Amino acid sequence: MCGILGIANRNEDVFAEIYDGLLMLQHRGQDASGMVTYTGEFFRERKENGLVKDVFQAEDAEKLTGRIGMGHVRYPTAGSLSATEAQPFFVNAPYGIYLVHNGNITNTEEQRQKVTAKYSRHLRTTSDSEILLNVLADKVSDAIKVNGTADPVRNIFAGVKMTMERVQGAYSVICLIAGVGMLAFRDPHGIRPLSVAKRSSKAGGDDYAFASEDVAFGINGFKKLRDLHPGEAILIDLEGNMHEFQAVEGQLTPCIFEYVYLARPDSMLDGISVYKTQMRMGTTLAEQIKASGLEIDRIIPVPDSARPVALEVAKATGISYREGLVKNRYVGRTFIMPGQGERKKSVRRKLNAIPLEFKGLNVLLIDDSIVRGNTIKKIVEMCREAGAKKVYVASASPPVKYPNVYGIDMPTKHELIAHDRSIEDIREELGADALFYQKLDDLIWAAQEGNPDIAQFDCSCFDGKYITGSISDDYLGALENSSRVSQKIKDMPEPGASWNADQSAAS
Numbered sequence: 001m002c003g004i005l006g007i008a009n010r011n012e013d014v015f016a017e018i019y020d021g022l023l024m025l026q027h028r029g030q031d032a033s034g035m036v037t038y039t040g041e042f043f044r045e046r047k048e049n050g051l052v053k054d055v056f057q058a059e060d061a062e063k064l065t066g067r068i069g070m071g072h073v074r075y076p077t078a079g080s081l082s083a084t085e086a087q088p089f090f091v092n093a094p095y096g097i098y099l100v101h102n103g104n105i106t107n108t109e110e111q112r113q114k115v116t117a118k119y120s121r122h123l124r125t126t127s128d129s130e131i132l133l134n135v136l137a138d139k140v141s142d143a144i145k146v147n148g149t150a151d152p153v154r155n156i157f158a159g160v161k162m163t164m165e166r167v168q169g170a171y172s173v174i175c176l177i178a179g180v181g182m183l184a185f186r187d188p189h190g191i192r193p194l195s196v197a198k199r200s201s202k203a204g205g206d207d208y209a210f211a212s213e214d215v216a217f218g219i220n221g222f223k224k225l226r227d228l229h230p231g232e233a234i235l236i237d238l239e240g241n242m243h244e245f246q247a248v249e250g251q252l253t254p255c256i257f258e259y260v261y262l263a264r265p266d267s268m269l270d271g272i273s274v275y276k277t278q279m280r281m282g283t284t285l286a287e288q289i290k291a292s293g294l295e296i297d298r299i300i301p302v303p304d305s306a307r308p309v310a311l312e313v314a315k316a317t318g319i320s321y322r323e324g325l326v327k328n329r330y331v332g333r334t335f336i337m338p339g340q341g342e343r344k345k346s347v348r349r350k351l352n353a354i355p356l357e358f359k360g361l362n363v364l365l366i367d368d369s370i371v372r373g374n375t376i377k378k379i380v381e382m383c384r385e386a387g388a389k390k391v392y393v394a395s396a397s398p399p400v401k402y403p404n405v406y407g408i409d410m411p412t413k414h415e416l417i418a419h420d421r422s423i424e425d426i427r428e429e430l431g432a433d434a435l436f437y438q439k440l441d442d443l444i445w446a447a448q449e450g451n452p453d454i455a456q457f458d459c460s461c462f463d464g465k466y467i468t469g470s471i472s473d474d475y476l477g478a479l480e481n482s483s484r485v486s487q488k489i490k491d492m493p494e495p496g497a498s499w500n501a502d503q504s505a506a507s
Contacts, residue, residue: 001192001262001407002087002102003028006070006174006210007220008182008236010201013037014069015061021209021216022052022071027264028102028212029075032086035060036098037069038176040238043098047072047086068182068238070174070210072100085125088176091137094144095152096178099136101129102212103170103192104407106470109478111135111167132171136163152180153235153243160185160233161247168470170255170406172228174210181237184210188250189467190230191406191458193258193269197222201240208236213267227270253467255406256457259447260397261305261368262408272450275308278368280449281396282312284442289317289364294392294434297361300324302368302379303351309396310366319364324357324386325379351379359387369397370426370437373417377430384431394436398443399423402464403479405471412480 003025007014018035033055034047044064048055052073072087088098105111105128115121115134123130140159147155156177170191175183186194197217198206209217214224228234230250235243254270255262265275289296299319301310304327314321328350357363363383367376376393383391399418413419417426427435440462448454460466 001028001212002075002100003073003212003216004070004100004102004172004174004194004210005072005212005216006100006176006182006184007068007207008209008240009067009207010205010240011203012067013061013065014067015064017220018069018071019052019056020219021211022073024216024219024264025073025212026052028262029073032074032083033072034074034086034088034100035064035069035071036088036090036176037064037066038178039066043090043096043176043178045088045090045098047083047088049083049086068176070098070100070176070182085127085130087127087129089125089127089130089133091133094137094141094155095180097133097137097140098176099129099133100174101132102172102194102407103187104128104405105132105167105171106169106405106468106475107167128169132163132167132173135167136160136175139163139166152177153237156180156183156235157233157243157245157247160245164188164231164248168468170468172212179238181235182208182210183233183235184228185233185247186228186230186250188231188248189458190228190250190252190270191255191467193227193254193263193267195224195227196234197224198242199223205240206242208240208242210234213263213269215264215267224268251456252454253456253458254454255404255408256443256447256459257369257397257404257408257461260443265305265308270451270454272447272454277447277450278305278308278396279312280446281438281443282309283316284446285309285366285394285396285436285438286313286316288436288439289313289319289394292434292436294364295362296364296392298322298324298357298363299366300357300363301366302376303327305368306366306396309368313364313366313394322357324354324363324383326352326354328352351382353382353386355386357386358383360389361387362390362392363388364392364394365432366394366396368395369400370395370417370430371400372415373426373430380431390433391431392434392436393427393430393432395438397438398440398462399426399437400461402461403476404461405466405475405479406458406460406468408461413476414480 005021032049033052036045139162143155143158171187172192172194197209209222231248233245259277263274299314301307
């Protein structure tokens, strides 16, 4: 996943506010950061590999001027890890369009062929986001030919509609368009989150903002209006007017993994509190723990995102909750580190066990999810080294068995410890004395309870059912054979391989 943010002010430069907002979205991507602003005449851009605080410095405030702009934090799911593939991306016609994108396009090769062959466009990167931008540019150009140039808002909305009819997959998008304003749109399934907010401008009228998560709004004084509807586009023109357009008919089926791990607990996504969802996940997981009859002395969360679940399990079971694992807060989230080689360096310097909470005790570790399994395997070893008598493991989510193709970095079944393995096989691989997984129906209930109007979630990484209906075995095979994924597989340890103090990987 990635984090995207756009702000359109009436009279103040946006650099500082975009910077602060991107810091609130840093959990969604640590590989690269980018920003573009618009002065009304020229675009100002900066993007580079690294965290927000490292990419942007005080002097950038003098360069990135303008009262409208947008930013991106990247976690690559398609394309290479090069800084040249950091967002935003730009095309100079029609109008001049910058784009940032969260998600993943699934008919990439088909669209690449059309963009390069039929429309004779040159692509500078392998990123699906650049393809999406060029498709949008083509379709807006087509609309201009039909409608003329007098009404750019009409042309842009027509271009979005044609783009949605052509592009498949997950996409939440924000664009800056020269001479027009800021555009945001969301795919017809609403797989990735995107919301809009406003505040009263000091100059009169309203300022507007778009963001992947509403946690980016409060720091700048914006109040969330709502989530974008699936298949909807919203444009804020340069005069501060808001234009809304339902480009295609949509049905909201958001990614349920957002509530498990990706989003911050203080976010509201599509009317659902991430925090309360995680608490309900703890309530259902506790039923399995109680039914097991195991003697458990301590419930210990794997910090940080498993805490709400673990607290509810402790409350429901009456078992003592303890913080037995101390996190070094100056090490990033291993799951979204770019490449298995980087992940392997991080767990031992990221977590440390408190022996007093383990020695001679039976402990239940609770993690938000188990994806590759390497982190939790290492943590189980750490607990035993700290003196634990028994180490049980519980996952707040169901077994991750299938590739996620909509913007999460688990695109191949070879990376998934639960693929083609029984729970008992996984338990043995992890070295745990018992293993519990959340039931999928319970996870769906936990999220759906927050917004009963959502009839279905994308649960494809758990059940293999891809809601866009266009994911073939050939497509999945091509993903597994891609150069970046192949390198990941090459970097992975063989099942049962031993680990030393310098080796670790993402959970």
